[in-house]
Amino acid sequence: MQWYWIVLICVGALALLAFVASYMMFRYAFVADRRIIDRVFREREKDPAPLVRMRYATKAYMDALEHENWTQTASDGTKLAAWFFPNGGTNKVAVLCHGWRSKPWWDFGKAFDIVYNAGYAVLAVNQRAQGDSEGRYMTYGAKESEDLLGWIDRLCDRFRNDVHIAIMGVSMGGATVLCATGKDLPDAVKCAVSDCAFTSAMDQFRAATNGRFSFLQTLASPLVHRFVHIRYSDASPIDAVKRSKTPTLFVHGAADNFVPVSMMETLFDACTAPEKARWLSPGALHAEAAMTNPDGYAEAVLPFLKTYL
Numbered sequence: 001m002q003w004y005w006i007v008l009i010c011v012g013a014l015a016l017l018a019f020v021a022s023y024m025m026f027r028y029a030f031v032a033d034r035r036i037i038d039r040v041f042r043e044r045e046k047d048p049a050p051l052v053r054m055r056y057a058t059k060a061y062m063d064a065l066e067h068e069n070w071t072q073t074a075s076d077g078t079k080l081a082a083w084f085f086p087n088g089g090t091n092k093v094a095v096l097c098h099g100w101r102s103k104p105w106w107d108f109g110k111a112f113d114i115v116y117n118a119g120y121a122v123l124a125v126n127q128r129a130q131g132d133s134e135g136r137y138m139t140y141g142a143k144e145s146e147d148l149l150g151w152i153d154r155l156c157d158r159f160r161n162d163v164h165i166a167i168m169g170v171s172m173g174g175a176t177v178l179c180a181t182g183k184d185l186p187d188a189v190k191c192a193v194s195d196c197a198f199t200s201a202m203d204q205f206r207a208a209t210n211g212r213f214s215f216l217q218t219l220a221s222p223l224v225h226r227f228v229h230i231r232y233s234d235a236s237p238i239d240a241v242k243r244s245k246t247p248t249l250f251v252h253g254a255a256d257n258f259v260p261v262s263m264m265e266t267l268f269d270a271c272t273a274p275e276k277a278r279w280l281s282p283g284a285l286h287a288e289a290a291m292t293n294p295d296g297y298a299e300a301v302l303p304f305l306k307t308y309l
Contacts, residue, residue: 026220029205030137030228032129037101051291055109062105062112062124072150074128076229080147081132084158087121092164092309093155095123097148099171099287100138103131107170111195111290114298115168120305125151127173137228140172140201140235145179156188164309167246168193171259171287175201175237178267181248182240191308192244193301194237195251196287199263201235207260241267247275249304253284253292277304 027033044052068084083104094115098107104124105112116122127144129135138144148167155163165188169177174197181192198204205217217232225231233239241248248271252264261280268278279300281289290297 022220023223025217026223030139030224032101032136032138037130040101041103051109051288054291055106058109058112059105070123070154072154074143074147074150076143078128079134080128080150081126082151083124085116085122085124087116087119090119090121091159091162092119093121093123094166094168094305095125095148095151095155097125097144097167097169097173097176098127098130099173101130102171107173107287109291110294111297114290114294114301115305118302118305120309123151123155127176138172139228139230140204141175141179141237142230142234144172144176145183148176148180149183152186152189156186161188163188165189166191166193166305166309168195169197170195171197175235178237178248179235179240181244181246181273182242185246189246191247191249191304193249193251193304194267195289196253196256196259196264197237197267198259199238199266200232202232203263204259207263208258238267238270241271241273244271244273246273247308248273249301250276250278251289251297251300252280253286253289254280254282255284256286258286
């Protein structure tokens with residue numbers, strides 16, 4: 001065999017390997033495989049860890065409460081679902097946005113209890129491609145923030161524009177909330193609470209992989225654009241907070257080893273909201289701020305909500 005054929009075969013094999021690797025990264029990051037998610041949650045049901053049991057206690061609490069099943073159709077035709085928990089006729093509502101491959105009761109374990117028991121109604125959103133919502137791809141806040149605007153409009157209709165709304169998110173849900181604050185929000189939205197949000201999808205990919213797969217992320221970019229219909233830059237909370245006029249509380253676990261605390265500091269510093277605050281949950285890992293320190297969470301979040309709602 002001629003040497004150039006060997007070179008061509010080697011180059012072709014490397015190109016194929018790179019494509020397969022980038023495709024696998026794309027599937028893991030963006031495709032919400034419900035079978036995998038369901039299997040993970042089945043395994044978690046048997047986990048005796050205290051914080052896991054706390055999340056399941058929140059699930060049982062939510063299941064026992066009177067609630068309404070809401071649906072809406074997103075601008076791209078995706079049918080979305082949420083659960084509305086009225087609370088004594090109040091018109092003060094917290095909209096909860098969960099994170100990547102998750103569920104409202106999992107990411108808002110204990111936080112839901114704290115907010116609801118403080119007298120607020122709650123709209124717990126099932127993010128697109130997850131839970132009871134349709135769709136195949138998660139978009140790291142890009143399309144989810146547009147979906148959130150739809151839920152806000154639904155609340156305004158429900159309360160005939162006499163409603164005071166706080167938008168709250170954890171992890172990718174926090175990114176969703178921050179992306180929304182960079183848009184033109186109705187006056188009904190009074191404040192935002194972002195818990196362990198990342199600065200951008202690309203920054204989070206680099207942080208989660210210690211920067212090892214930047215090349216694969218670049219190769220996957222055409223797949224993201226072709227199938228998810230977004231660009232990486234569309235999922236950029238750091239750009240959104242630079243346009244924000246919404247009072248925002250930034251929450252983060254001090255021991256978060258998935259979304260670095262430095263991202264919260266960067267977001268806080270960049271945020272142009274006239275009022276902003278931050279709270280670090282001592283010893284808390286990713287998305288565990290409320291469960292690790294429920295009293296501290298209540299002391300940070302409830303006065304903030306009371307101030308603006």
